[in-house]
Amino acid sequence: MDKKTISLDHGSGGLASQKLIGELFLKYLTSPALASLEDCAVLDEQTGRIAMSTDSYVVTPLFFPGGNIGELAVNGTINDLAMRGARPIALSLALIIEEGFPLDDLEKIIQTIGRVSEEAGVAIVTGDTKVVPKGAADGLFINTTGIGVVAHHCNISGKRAKPGDKVIISGSLGDHGITIMSNQAGIDIGGDIASDTTSLHNLVASILEPETCDVHVMRDPTRGGLATTLCEIAQSSKVNIILEQDKLPIKPSVNTACEIIGLDPLYLANEGKCLIICTASRAEQLVKIMRQTPEGKDSAIIGTVSTVEQGKKPRVTLTTTIGGTRLLEPLTGEPLPRIC
């Protein structure tokens, strides 16, 4: 067994696998369920509807300004659960590793996963490790799947945007996408640009009001960015959505980098931002609460939901700073691979 890199027998299910799990994984991932080394975790009984979400992470590079693939894998799946109003309770972790992958890098990533999941209070309870021969994968792919509990009766869903509702975003747009894409392109855009990866379940818990259910839609605008996410919601809810350009929180450095590379921040992935559509009368209050949290300090109302004109299709438009109207369509034909 080569001490410095991953070899095929680390994935064989035999002694080397046990050693890797015992000496590396369990050093940083400390839940009793995982430590029991069963093929399946058995958790406590829960009260409420069960939520489930899965995501594979194939980002390149694995390490980038603001984090690494480990942070994305934990935060991304926690956020998908949170966006349906669920309290995340457990994560699974499945790794596909290329033979020859540096053990040092694996250790850094597992350490990150341990730290981030502990900070979030959501344990890794079960896992799987596969090793494929050199050339059969590019470094490391991670799948995390999460389960959560919806302990209230609100139905938070992409279908529930209503005319009159307000659209809120929890902070600046495009930070993650521009970080990865400039890195992939080998462009040093410098400045304060870094991934925004963070978990949003505490932010969400602070704004949910189970009695009124006035938060109608929540989404984290990842692949496809804010514009594609809003197009999906408009289509599902059969509404129009109108954004106001001068309300959109976009960092000047991100705007500049987007101009250089030729990208639109509205289509760039975010990994720590929450889009909320809620009853108009609650919007100001929600933004006030969100601004008191570190992950929501730049929250803003950025748009309004309206009725679709008879015979027309639902659409998302941007009212520009100079008073024009720009139609926002879903991302199409632009391959943006391995952004998350």
Added chain:
Amino acid sequence: MDKKTISLDHGSGGLASQKLIGELFLKYLTSPALASLEDCAVLDEQTGRIAMSTDSYVVTPLFFPGGNIGELAVNGTINDLAMRGARPIALSLALIIEEGFPLDDLEKIIQTIGRVSEEAGVAIVTGDTKVVPKGAADGLFINTTGIGVVAHHCNISGKRAKPGDKVIISGSLGDHGITIMSNQAGIDIGGDIASDTTSLHNLVASILEPETCDVHVMRDPTRGGLATTLCEIAQSSKVNIILEQDKLPIKPSVNTACEIIGLDPLYLANEGKCLIICTASRAEQLVKIMRQTPEGKDSAIIGTVSTVEQGKKPRVTLTTTIGGTRLLEPLTGEPLPRIC
């Protein structure tokens, strides 16, 4: 968009992704939760402890005698849940696809996943699709994660084998492993050899007795085979396990193929077999019940659990047909890549 193969924009989260999901995935995967196209499924409330298990499937070739990667992905995760005594209730499905992968093959695999999950009564409720550039993955990798409910209070675990207990296997050993390995080696072993992939949760449901909890351990001996799995159990439970060679159900064709390739069927992966360790007084009755099911028709008592001699380490031995004793150690140093 090339109609015949997967392109990068199928994984972008934009229009091409939506089209792939709508036209291919939802054609075969029909759960309402999945069809709602949220990033997270919300299921009904459940009564009982929640079980969770994850596995990535990287098998090569993707299609083999007895099934394809889709069957493995559904059955394998269902089985891991069943082995803890859980009733599987939902699966997630996450695909990592290499650019250029044939759409026809993807359709066949998704169709299989739909059929097998429907037959098993366990729906795919949420999913994820990532596409990586040509060369960054080898064809297709699948992760399935499952959740289940443990509706009784028995603790079925690798730690619970007790001296005096009997060891049962639900059928013939090594079928899956020899099928894949001979295929990988380009050897046509012919005959009746095919993967044994099947789901075992109905078999398990037929033998669990929540009042007596006399099934102590259940495991599906996949990677590392029966021998490695028993070594893990012996170590966790701090017991010896003695197998009887002439009780082991191994197909003559598998034995022959193993001799040709130079493999030991006790170390080969199974994908549709259940190893059970239970109170001695219940063993005969369990085998009788199991033999009445299609997946357990070749069930047999194959060994006994005994006490570890003072000062010695737990060990697994095989009493050979001629009366000798062979020590079975965990799989070590033998890379058996991409068997599941």
